[in-house]
Amino acid sequence: MGYSADPHWSLVHDPGVLVLHAGADELFAIDDVSDGVAAEVLALWRTEVMHPERLSQEAADVFEQLKAAGIVYNLLAPRVEYALELRFAGTRDGELEAALVEALAPGIAVGGDGPADLVLFVRTDGALQDLVGDAYAMLAAPHLLLDVAFDHTICLGPLVFTGQTACLSCLVGRLSYYWGDVAAPPRPRMTGHPGLSAGLAAMVIESILLREDRSLVNRTVAYDLRAHETQSSSIYRLPTCRVCGSGERERCGSMVLPWARVR
Known part of the structure; x- marks a missing residue:
């Protein structure tokens, strides 16, 4: 052997x-x-x-x-094959997709007819809400966000296991609440560096699929290429999230007055 x-x-x-x-x-x-x-x-x-x-x-x-x-x-062991699906929020970036295909380790294929082992969401010039359309609520596969809708920053995460961890809807809800859903430029500067974004994403995808790395669960990491700094942020599940929460606000300590009861 x-x-x-x-x-x-x-x-x-x-x-x-x-x-x-x-x-x-x-x-x-x-x-x-x-x-x-x-x-x-x-x-x-x-x-x-x-x-x-x-x-x-x-x-x-x-x-x-x-x-x-x-x-x-x-050398004789059968190679485990993994399927990666790409979904874009905004303009589909063919250069980034091609760079990702080239950067990924053997055994990880982009596309295919079968179910995906991991879905990579890529935000190019779309709005945050574009990430979580009607189809998102039906997604059961693990998924990850790569956000390049920036001037000099690449953001990765969270890694989502639907129903178990904070999802993209939780992320979008929090960001929209604090900062609003500001429209991206027609062509954000970071989309002009597909090899850089794809190489970074490929390393993370390989860690997730080949080594069961879960460090981006409930977490995002932003790589600021101007300040040469990274920022890690925690993401929490929202009780009111329409995808992974109850959809209703908790009414802790509330009561129904006797004269308001339905008879």
Whole structure:
């Protein structure tokens, strides 16, 4: 049975430790690895197709940790396929769509005839209310918002599981209440950078589908490319949300007066 190493990762040996890293922001160590075991694992790692059958038991245990971490994968294992659906609020952006198709990892396909595993809403030049039309209330699939209707900001989130987490209608309700639904320009500046927006969205989509990342549930993250800052904001379910709430305001502490009762 053949295995291959994820090319995004490197494996190095320090005395007593095997260090795996995908860059300075993503690394972990396997402790208490003898020099002999490390030499076995490193020799196997450097082969194009890895066959771990001849490893010692200690080296095989280390290899199992690499498999569990998803850093090596079985070449014969069937690849899980995921379907991504795109919905635009405003003008459909063909350049962004093409850039997203190119940026996504193998196994994640845009479009298709079957049900989507994830729906990506993209706001280009539409109003906030365009996100939550009549069809939105019928959407059962998990979904995510990419908002590029800005001059120098890209916003991602929330990730929505309908009926369980804050939805786009909750987001639109809060934003409209505090800021109003201001019309976007005919062509917001950020729509002129489809590769940037698509690349960022692709990384998030891959984390959601391939690694079950749920960090954008009930949350949005805005990337301000002028100030070089990010802002994370919490989104809460609205009791009055027509999609995921009760649709009625709670009447805590209220009572019906005797003479007002229907007889």
